[in-house]
Amino acid sequence: MAFNFTQTCASCGAMLNFRLGDSAAMICPKCRSFVHRSVSVASVPKAAPVPEDMSVIRIGTTGTLEGKAFEIIGRIRYNYRRSFRNKWLMSFADGSSRYLMEGLGVYAVMELENVNFSSSKVAQFKPKVEAEFPGDKILYVEELEKVLEIHFDGELMSVSHETPDFLTIYFTNNDLQCALMQIYSRTENEMFTGRLIEFEKFNFKNLRISGDQNKIYQGSLPAPLKLTCTRCSAEFQLFTHDQAKVCACPQCHAYFEYKKKTATFSEQQKRPEDVADPVLPVGSQGKLRDTFYIVTGYAVKKDAKYNYHWVEYTLWNPVFGYAYLAEYNGHWNYLYQVDYFPRVVLKKDFVYTQERLFRVYNVYKAKTLYTEGEFSFDLYDADGTSYQEYISPPYMLTRELTHDELGWYLGEYIEPSEIKEAFDVKTEFPSKVGIGSSQPLRLSFNPKTLNLVTFIMIAFVTLIQIIFVYSARNETIFQQRLSSVPDSIGQLKPVVSPTFTLQGGKSNLEFAMYSPVDNNWYEAGVELVDESNGATVEFSKAIEFYSGYDDGPWTEGQKNEEVILSSIPAGNYHFVLYPSVGSGFPPLDLILKRDVPVWSNYFMTIAALILLPLIQRWRLNRFERSRWMESDFSPYE
Amino acid sequence: MKNLSKHELFSLRYFIVFYLLITGVFVYAGMTGWKILDTTPSEKHSNAYGTSHYYHK
Numbered sequence: 001m002a003f004n005f006t007q008t009c010a011s012c013g014a015m016l017n018f019r020l021g022d023s024a025a026m027i028c029p030k031c032r033s034f035v036h037r038s039v040s041v042a043s044v045p046k047a048a049p050v051p052e053d054m055s056v057i058r059i060g061t062t063g064t065l066e067g068k069a070f071e072i073i074g075r076i077r078y079n080y081r082r083s084f085r086n087k088w089l090m091s092f093a094d095g096s097s098r099y100l101m102e103g104l105g106v107y108a109v110m111e112l113e114n115v116n117f118s119s120s121k122v123a124q125f126k127p128k129v130e131a132e133f134p135g136d137k138i139l140y141v142e143e144l145e146k147v148l149e150i151h152f153d154g155e156l157m158s159v160s161h162e163t164p165d166f167l168t169i170y171f172t173n174n175d176l177q178c179a180l181m182q183i184y185s186r187t188e189n190e191m192f193t194g195r196l197i198e199f200e201k202f203n204f205k206n207l208r209i210s211g212d213q214n215k216i217y218q219g220s221l222p223a224p225l226k227l228t229c230t231r232c233s234a235e236f237q238l239f240t241h242d243q244a245k246v247c248a249c250p251q252c253h254a255y256f257e258y259k260k261k262t263a264t265f266s267e268q269q270k271r272p273e274d275v276a277d278p279v280l281p282v283g284s285q286g287k288l289r290d291t292f293y294i295v296t297g298y299a300v301k302k303d304a305k306y307n308y309h310w311v312e313y314t315l316w317n318p319v320f321g322y323a324y325l326a327e328y329n330g331h332w333n334y335l336y337q338v339d340y341f342p343r344v345v346l347k348k349d350f351v352y353t354q355e356r357l358f359r360v361y362n363v364y365k366a367k368t369l370y371t372e373g374e375f376s377f378d379l380y381d382a383d384g385t386s387y388q389e390y391i392s393p394p395y396m397l398t399r400e401l402t403h404d405e406l407g408w409y410l411g412e413y414i415e416p417s418e419i420k421e422a423f424d425v426k427t428e429f430p431s432k433v434g435i436g437s438s439q440p441l442r443l444s445f446n447p448k449t450l451n452l453v454t455f456i457m458i459a460f461v462t463l464i465q466i467i468f469v470y471s472a473r474n475e476t477i478f479q480q481r482l483s484s485v486p487d488s489i490g491q492l493k494p495v496v497s498p499t500f501t502l503q504g505g506k507s508n509l510e511f512a513m514y515s516p517v518d519n520n521w522y523e524a525g526v527e528l529v530d531e532s533n534g535a536t537v538e539f540s541k542a543i544e545f546y547s548g549y550d551d552g553p554w555t556e557g558q559k560n561e562e563v564i565l566s567s568i569p570a571g572n573y574h575f576v577l578y579p580s581v582g583s584g585f586p587p588l589d590l591i592l593k594r595d596v597p598v599w600s601n602y603f604m605t606i607a608a609l610i611l612l613p614l615i616q617r618w619r620l621n622r623f624e625r626s627r628w629m630e631s632d633f634s635p636y637e
Numbered sequence: 638m639k640n641l642s643k644h645e646l647f648s649l650r651y652f653i654v655f656y657l658l659i660t661g662v663f664v665y666a667g668m669t670g671w672k673i674l675d676t677t678p679s680e681k682h683s684n685a686y687g688t689s690h691y692y693h694k
Contacts, residue, residue: 394644412642440644443651450652457656461663468667508670566672598666601673605663612655 009035011044018155019073019091025156026074034152050077050151051242051260053084054221056207056318057102059154061088063204065109065197069093072100074154078168080145082377082405084243085180087192089155097157099192100202101180104243104376105321106339107202108178110194115179119186125169127406131179133193139171139179143405147182172196174340174353196339199319209318216285216294221318227263229254237283239296240316244374250282255371257378267380271370272309275300279427280313280325282373286423289334293317295423297373304365304384314375322376325419326411330429331436332419333396335411351390351397358390358397361437361631389437393627396438413438434630441623450613457609461602469597477502477509478592482577484585492585495577499531500592506567507595514560514589515543522586525578526563532571539563544582564598 005018007026011033016026018037025036033044061072074089085103092098101108115133117125125131129141147164171179176196183189210219216239217223224237227247234251238244244258246266253271256263284295297314310328317323323336340353351358365386368379388399396411413436416429477500485493502509515522521544528537544557579588628634641649666673 394642413644440642443648445645445648445652453652453656457660461660464660464664464667506669506671508672564672564675566675567669595670598670598672601663601666601671604673605659608659609656612652 005037007035007037009033009044011035011046019071020089020097020155020157021095022097023074023089023155023157027153027156029154047152050075050153051079051084052222052225053077053086053242054240054318055086055102056209056219056221057086057088057100057204058206058208058220061204061206063202065090065202070098072154074156075152076156077149077151077153078147079149079151079164080168081148082145082245089157091155098194101178101192101194103321104337105199105317105319106196107199108194108196110178110180110192113179113191113193115181115191115193117181122169122181122183122189127401127404131171133171133177133179137173137177139173139177141169141406142172143170143407144168145170145404172339176339178339214287214292216292216316216318225261227258230256230263230265231268238374239283239294240374240376243316243376244296245376246371246378247374248371250372253370253372255380258374266378269370272300275309275311275370276430278311278313278372279425279429280419280423284423284425288315288323288419288422291317291320291323293323295373297371297375299368299372299375299379300370301366301368304367306364309369314373324409324411325414327430329434329436330416330432331439332414332416333411333436333438334414335396335398335409338408338410340408351399353397356392356395358392358395359635360388360633361391361396361628362389362633363387364389391438393438394440411438413440435623435627437627437630439627441620444616444620444623447613447617447620450616454609454613458606461605461609465597465599465602472597473504473507473595474597475594476591477594478590480590482579482588482590484579484581484587486585492579492581495579497574497577499572499574501572502568502570502594504570504595506569508598509565509568510591510593510596511539511541511563511565512560512591512593513541513543513562515586517543517545517559517582517586519546519548520544520584520586521557521582522588523580524588525580527576527578528565528568529574529576530569530571531573537565537568539565543588564596 007016007018009016009028009031012028012031014028014030016028016035018026023037025034027047028035032047034047035044057072059072059075063070070090070092072088073091076087078085078087083104085101088100088102090098090100099110101110117131125141125144127141127143130138131141132138145168147166147168150164167183169181178196179191179193181189181191208220212218222241224239225241226235227238228235229249229252231254232249232252234249236250238247238258246256247258247263248255248269253269255266255269257266278298280295282295282298286293293315295313296316299312300309301312302309310326313325315323315325323334326333326335365384367383371379382402385400385402390397394413398409398411400407400409420429478497482495487493511526513524521542523540523542525540526538541561541563543559543561545559546557547555625636628636662673665671
């Protein structure tokens, strides 16, 4: 049921319309006074303007969630050291309310729930630790962050915790359930629980974007902010406004902390001599995998232990947040943070997620060498973060762990040509060296799936063969014992058959021959003549049989043979038999059969079907051995 | 299918073509009485049995 309560702003006299029955305050939309409901005071404090974090949601945004219409009527924005989060107040048509947690492309609907953890349990919370919630839900701590700033807008449910400097703990699990705990003191906290929901499922209307899929800056999203370098006076742009915490001058490479439209010098970077220019300059825009991105950052990092470096491009989209393109030795991965926790299965070297088993490939600590553009956290401050890379080519799963945050990133191997096309880049990309950690073998497929498909195909071909066998006519055309008759010089005379008719369409013709030879041979040269045009099909076949006794009895050869002639059209035919023998005059029993089942076709087809997975297995084995040569966790050693 | 990567979908297309080709040839041969890799017309006595034949003679 809709609720309406009107109150006058004590500061400017504007009429404030409260939408929820249990809301506590409102920021006056005209003068930004902090107006407590039903409380009349002479002077009211002013709320600070909400930083421009490029969120696409605003007060007044509407939508439907699971068939229920809602409107965004309030906002609390939390600013953390490494990120930010908006807690939007959703007012539903039935008078109920919930919170839409939003930040960096993650969207979750939550509500206040009475969940209590003992202070000793809370003290144990750190990334990866599991927590049991009501309803036997198990969630894992993903990050602990201190709120540095709070900003308010619109209608507010609670204003009891207006001051920042409190700890928040964010929990999530593989079933997209999530929770946010705000710890105000040893005895006071609030727990919000809910689930992650895809952006599209909110059916938003009245967003800050116009819906153009090929533009970053659209609707009421402001254009990039222009900044002037305090070191070299060069002008540069800040694409994500207050999402950025640090930025670097593209000209003198000075590194700045950014806050409240002011860039404060932090340190002077120097580009390493062996690092080439970025192939995707900061500010490049393009559509990659159906999402339009702008390149907002470029970072060169190295393994803290080994002396090799790689580069990371940060891509940003106002709806979906950040994604990354990482390049090492000319091999590229397209990565983005996932909202779920992969389960650790079997043993510590494996993780299982998205119906795939990933194997650990690399464990390292990264150190930032150089940056360009802007970032939502201080990259140099993140040095020492430990990474674990798991692979299931073409996918890669990277675990990023600090003392207060755990993040999982899903990557997929991507060809440079796809990136070039997406961002319309003409520059030459680095050449590929060796095999990439998540590089898939060209024209390969999951061996298990391939085996299954092969098995299904063999079953199918067997079924077809059974049908062929049972539907074959096996029609006897000619059956006769042919005697061997010598001519005047002792050669065997050719035998000419009477005319016989082959009916139906094209079909095969079998010559089944038997000769009672013993330590002897009989060779039949046969010429099948089509009487309509004189065309012939020729073949010769030898029957031989030998037996004897050396260290024991032995035999060799056989007294019967078959020859199948392929695709003989219907018509009138006769054959000419040219016999020759080893000795004597053995007869030949000959049977001609039309349309007999051909088993050799079946066995050849089965062999061809089996050949593919065998070849694939061999190729894959060679490829995998080369890939894992780069890893300390090779299963081939 | 939804868990297949772009690369796997690309490969899958080739494998489907390969499988269809093989089974297609098999079915066509069965329907027309064609013996695949039929070497009969060129088969000669001396090639097939030469060695053992003359040895035993």
